[in-house]
Amino acid sequence: MMDMQSIKQLSDALSKKQISSVELTRHFLSSIETHNDQLKAFISVDEDRAIAQATQADKTLSKGNARALTGIPIAHKDLFCTEGLATTCGSKMLANFVPPYDATVVQKLDEVGAVTLGKTNLDEFAMGSSNENSYFGAVRNPWDTNCVPGGSSGGSAAAVAAGLCVAATGTDTGGSIRQPAAFCGITGIKPTYGRVSRLGMIAYASSLDQGGAMARSAEDCAFLLEAMSGFDAADSTSSDRAVEPYSEQLNHDIKGLRIGLPRQYFSADLDAKVRELLHNALHELERLGAVLVDIELKQAELAIPVYYIIAPAEASTNLSRYDGVRYGYRCEAPADLHDLYTRSRSEAFGEEVKKRILVGTYALSSGYYDAYYGQAQKARRLIAEDFQQAFKQVDLIAGPTAPGPAFALGSKTSDPVAMYLEDIYTLAVNLAGLPGLSMPAGFYDHRPIGLQLIGNHFDESRLLAAAHQYQTQTDWHTRKAPVFAGGAL
Amino acid sequence: MSWEVVIGLEVHLQLATESKIFSGSSTRFGAEPNTQASAVDLAMPGMLPVLNEQAVRYAVLFGLGIGAEIGQRSVFDRKNYFYPDLPKGYQISQFEQPIVGRGSFAVTLADGSTKTIGITRAHLEEDAGKSLHDAIPNASGIDLNRAGTPLLEIVSEPDIRSAEEAVAYLKTLHTLVTYLGISDGDMSQGSMRCDINLSLRKPGSTEFGTRTEIKNVNSFRFVERAIASEIERQSDILEEGGVIIQETRLYDAERDETRSMRSKEVANDYRYFPDPDLLPVELSDAYIAEIASTLPELPDAKKARFQAEYGLGEYDASALCDSQALAQFFELTTSRAKDPKLAANWILTDLLGQLNASGVKLQDAPIQPEQLGHLIERIKDNTLSSKMAKQVFEALWQGEAQGNVDQIIEARGLKQVSDSGALEALINEVVANNPEQVAQYQAADDGKRKKLIGFFVGQIMKASKGQANPQLVNQLLNKTLG
Known part of the structure; x- marks a missing residue:
């Protein structure tokens, strides 16, 4: 039973030749084969590439100069460009797009010898909180296949939760790593804006997008994140600050760690069952030495309106390049240039994408700019200052990742406001550029609930250490979903 | 009725960087279509711009060269519109916070007088590619070699009052930027393109009339002619009591007239906003001082x-x-x-x-x-x-x-004979051979003598095969002939 093992255990087994990377890779490929029709977690699987990488990893392992991720099968959210492998962004627009380059994240994980199994499903252009907005079909939650896995990194979350890969990359613009991690009972971390290069990561909202790690445990996330992170001269917003060895700092003492509980996140509106589960988790952290402090995040309610102006505004121009001229979808027999643009874009973008392009175009329009985009930028600064005030009192901030557990497919598709409220606890973190993590903290009936931890800029190490130490005392993250690959290797 | 002409010019100056403003592609002119277009220039998914520092240095050098305010914090914005030669669907430009603020420089006019023309601002931006309408039968092609070439858009105040002043302004600007080494200024390759904003008003009026913008004029001569023809067109309309429509026009050199573009592009709402892919450019005093130390001697100082x-x-x-x-x-x-x-x-x-x-x-x-x-x-x-x-x-x-x-x-045996001994011998020979002319010369007054001496000089130059030093010959002749 190696499918529940951690990266550390698998890496150890690979080094000791108890198993080869090729064997491990074949195991996951066959698990995908078995379960992907049901879960739709993967958009594409590249067996040849995976086996070739695993073979190479086995060579590296036999030479004895392997790294922690050498030979470990992972998956990439299908908005990280992969050279020679289709990168669709969950859209009809890019259904046939094969990039001639790798995203920096993909390149970095290749360099440490990780094996890429394939590309995971997502909401089209990362716009969504349920993974129902994918051109390639909705992903199912392995804990309850009638429920959504969360979004937009729903494919990655479901793949990890169902044992179809050891870990996966994700991206988080407003909660797209943390919320699906919470829904699928896994751990996910969105690092500080600028920590992970955005080069080759297809843009949704450039000032908010950030790549991150999704895996069963904080420890596994630490291995993945430290390999993904680092300065990239090709991304002007990337930070040149040295990357800390997260995996080596997991046991840094958390005694005396001050964890802030924002009144606004634990208000009367919060579901009682969720509140109870979170309190239990927080008490466990308290038992480990953390100190819980009540704090205020007065601007918390600004997050949704601000996000839903800034993100669509940036998206509306980021997506202008999909015009049917150079690559991607082009309509049949365009009558003229205008027809080429309108039909290519109308036929290939899904409803949610169109909605956000329209909202964003409106928010940036002359005469509305000051009232919407200009105001939103000011409010964004208030949100960021709000967090800085809080971090004068506390080291980390805790709260729910989402208002409740995974919801049924189709239950919120006709109510955009209800859908947007899914991200009420996660959006502010992106607006402030902070690192945030979600870890499993219990079950709401049979569905997982996540606890969110928020750190100050570049405090990933502290977030991961707190989560790791919690996970040494709890087993939520090792529970198996009903749909799980399983089987002995 | 006479009208006062009010002109402001926007010059798009191609900066002489080796690579593009946001990618590493070459900016060399004249390459095969699309051979100098990288994934960034093609706006492939996930590609990001990285600012070319040399373009910033050139812009600052220009600002320093005209004594302008340097924007110590400048911001790149996205100017959004759809066009096939604009791969991203937006042009990266600078809108609210340009790198160069107010400045000015003096131009010298034909009558020797000088006039100072104000510069409103100069900002960095990327050039678009170009559409090729003849390259492929029944289709249009796009060449993205030029896409991303760094441009400095230099906007003048509406201080220019005639075609002559406009051309003088452009020539002075051309001299300045080539001195600064920031552009080759080669107009035939599009390194300096000019948009002309022109309006007329009654002399003495302080209000501006409605202006038209003539786009993309690319030679001094065409600027002069475009202005002349637009002045004529606008004054004809105004004389007849008509109104000028604010619009973008194109100069047709073959017909020597401007005509309305009537393009949908004119009505665009560009939805400018700061490009989140690029950080604001912050320039320290030390950085600006370092660039200032590289300023060459400029035309006016050199002239003095x-x-x-x-x-x-x-x-x-x-x-x-x-x-x-x-x-x-x-x-x-x-x-x-x-x-x-x-x-x-x-x-x-x-x-x-x-x-x-x-x-x-x-x-x-x-x-x-x-x-x-x-x-x-x-x-x-x-x-x-x-x-x-x-x-x-x-x-x-x-x-x-x-x-x-x-x-x-x-x-070529061109040595001049300046040996007085040798010349005297020649003179004596010529004098001896022409007694009649000598007599004439000696009888003449000073005025006539000046004419007559030419004969002797000519004879001597002929005898010396053109090698005698004419000044010396003159001196010696004066002495000999008395």
């Missing part, structure tokens, strides 16, 4: 120095300082020839004459400062008469004797 240091007149100094290369040519020539006035004359008349006639560029001319300086030296030491010097100049231009002035003189 040429007048003071070399004793040149305003006209010569100005003409030499028209281009940095020419000014340098002059200084190198003078350092050898030690005669600034003679050097200036030779350069401005003979050399420029040859360059203009042949179309050869100064740096490629077969006569370089070394040769011209040497030639002038030989005039000054009386080896050559000015007539002989012209022959040597001609020989040098033809590349004779690998440009060795002394060898040309030797080979």
Whole structure:
């Protein structure tokens, strides 16, 4: 039973030749084969590439100069460009797009010898909180296949939760790593804006997008994140600050760690069952030495309106390049240039994408700019200052990742406001550029609930250490979903 | 009725960087279509811009060159519109916070007067690609080689009052940017393109009239003609009591008229907003000071120095300082020839004459400062008469004797005879052979003598096969003839 093992255990087994990377890779490929029709977690699987990488990893392992991720099968959210492998962004627009380059994240994980199994499903252009907005079909939650896995990194979350890969990359613009991690009972971390290069990561909202790690445990996330992170001269917003060895700092003492509980996140509106589960988790952290402090995040309610102006505004121009001229979808027999643009874009973008392009175009329009985009930028600064005030009192901030557990497919598709409220606890973190993590903290009936931890800029190490130490005392993250690959290797 | 013309110019100056403003692709002109377009230039998914620092340095250098405010914090914005030659669907430009703020420079007009033209701002932006309508049958092609080429858009105040002033402004700007080395200024390759904002108003009025914008005029001559024809068009309308429609127009050189673009593009709402892919550009005082230390001597300062240091007149100094290369040519020539006035004359008349006639560029001319300086030296030491010097100049231009002035003189037997003994013998011979003319000369008054002496000089030059030093011959003749 190696499918529940951690990266550390698998890496150890690979080094000791108890198993080869090729064997491990074949195991996951066959698990995908078995379960992907049901879960739709993967958009594409590249067996040849995976086996070739695993073979190479086995060579590296036999030479004895392997790294922690050498030979470990992972998956990439299908908005990280992969050279020679289709990168669709969950859209009809890019259904046939094969990039001639790798995203920096993909390149970095290749360099440490990780094996890429394939590309995971997502909401089209990362716009969504349920993974129902994918051109390639909705992903199912392995804990309850009638429920959504969360979004937009729903494919990655479901793949990890169902044992179809050891870990996966994700991206988080407003909660797209943390919320699906919470829904699928896994751990996910969105690092500080600028920590992970955005080069080759297809843009949704450039000032908010950030790549991150999704895996069963904080420890596994630490291995993945430290390999993904680092300065990239090709991304002007990337930070040149040295990357800390997260995996080596997991046991840094958390005694005396001050964890802030924002009144606004634990208000009367919060579901009682969720509140109870979170309190239990927080008490466990308290038992480990953390100190819980009540704090205020007065601007918390600004997050949704601000996000839903800034993100669509940036998206509306980021997506202008999909015009049917150079690559991607082009309509049949365009009558003229205008027809080429309108039909290519109308036929290939899904409803949610169109909605956000329209909202964003409106928010940036002359005469509305000051009232919407200009105001939103000011409010964004208030949100960021709000967090800085809080971090004068506390080291980390805790709260729910989402208002409740995974919801049924189709239950919120006709109510955009209800859908947007899914991200009420996660959006502010992106607006402030902070690192945030979600870890499993219990079950709401049979569905997982996540606890969110928020750190100050570049405090990933502290977030991961707190989560790791919690996970040494709890087993939520090792529970198996009903749909799980399983089987002995 | 006469109208006052109000003109403001927007110049798109291509900066002389090796690579594009946001990608590493080459900016070389004339390559095969799309061979200089990278994934960034093609706006492939996930690609990001990275600012070329050289473009920033050039912009700052320009700002310093016109004494403008330097934007210590400037911001790149996205200017959004759809067009096939604009791969991202937006152009990265600077809107609210440009890198160069207010400045000005003086231009000299034909009557010798100067006028200061204000600069509103100058900002960095990327060029678009171009559509190729003839390359593929029944289809349009797109060449993205030019997409992402760095441009500095220089916006003038509406201070210009005539076509003449507009051209003077552009020529001065052209001289300035080539001095600064920030652009090759080659208009034929589109390195300097001009948009003309023009309106008319009643003289004395302080309000501006409705303006039109004439886009993309790319030569001094066309600027002059476009302005003339637009003034005529607008004044015809106004005279008849009509109104000017604010619009974008194009100048058609073949018909010598401007016409409305009537493009949908005009009505665009560009939805400018700060580009989240690029950080604001923050320039420290030290950085600006470091760039300032690289500022070359600028045209006005050089002109003043040429007048003071070399004793040149305003006209010569100005003409030499028209281009940095020419000014340098002059200084190198003078350092050898030690005669600034003679050097200036030779350069401005003979050399420029040859360059203009042949179309050869100064740096490629077969006569370089070394040769011209040497030639002038030989005039000054009386080896050559000015007539002989012209022959040597001609020989040098033809590349004779690998440009060795002394060898040309030797080979052509052009040495001037300045030996008074030898000349006296010739004079005596001519005087002896022409008693009639001698008598005439001696009977004549001073006025007539001046004419008659030419006969003797001519005879002597003929006898010396043109080699006698004419000045010396004159002196000696005066003495001999009494």
